[in-house]
């Protein structure tokens with residue numbers, strides 16, 4: 463397996479077309495597009511990495527998997543009265559469906575949906591309490607207490623929040639958000655600004671590959687049914703309006719972020735994290751997707767076989 467990851471890292475280093483680093487969050491525009499990392503954590507406890515797999519990066523929308531997990535833990539199926547679970551077919555920051563659909567976002571992974579999930583988690587608490595809970599959950603599933611928020615990235619997003627603020631205010635006008643919009647946004651931006659390395663991310667995602675059980679601690683994080691459902695949502699909605707393309711090429715539940723990371727889950731096998739900061743036109747990592755496509759071709763770990 464180490465040979466497979468080395469081969470992928472070598473192939474990605476040779477790529478000249480690397481996509482475009484996100485610059486609508488100015489702080490992310492400084493990241494070096496040459497960076498590449500891949501890590502695999504298997505359900506049997508093996509760990510493999512290639513590239514700069516211990517370098518932390520902004521996980522951005524990958525964090526939506528963790529907040530969804532927390533929200534389902536707190537309120538179970540009641541969450542679905544305010545958030546849908548269908549692919550949107552629209553860009554991650556689109557507002558268009560909200561108007562026709564009563565302010566209810568299509569799924570928890572588009573920005574509107576993730577903002578509604580954060581509002582659901584807050585339950586009357588202040589942002590710092592919600593963020594402390596989120597950080598301790600992420601540190602627990604990654605088994606690493608060094609994981610932190612990048613406050614500079616969060617501040618950069620807050621300063622350029624017009625688009626996300628529009629989504630939040632629009633939902634609030636439909637009675638979908640309970641808390642003050644700026645508090646919800648501040649919480650959401652910090653969530654997106656969690657910094658993690660590929661090694662940490664692969665470890666954190668492992669419970670989704672092993673029917674909801676954290677490894678190697680063997681402690682249950684979610685039920686097998688919930689793990690299956692989160693994986694289904696990642697497969698259907700994790701790459702926004704390119705989710706069909708990702709399923710076609712990779713065939714694994716996956717969640718991307720505009721920091722250039724992707725967390726992919728191979729149920730029963732392991733969790734794979736990749737990072738390459740350059741994005742495609744849909745805001746998903748260009749080489750991250752390519753690397754995962756190569757990975758499933760070599761391993762046959764796609765849920766649809768070789």
Ligand SMILES: NC(=O)CC[C@H](N)C(=O)O
Nearest residue numbers: 522523554573654719720
């Ligand atoms: N796709 C993403 O990673 C988007 C997350 C980013 N924080 C935003 O709200 O725009």
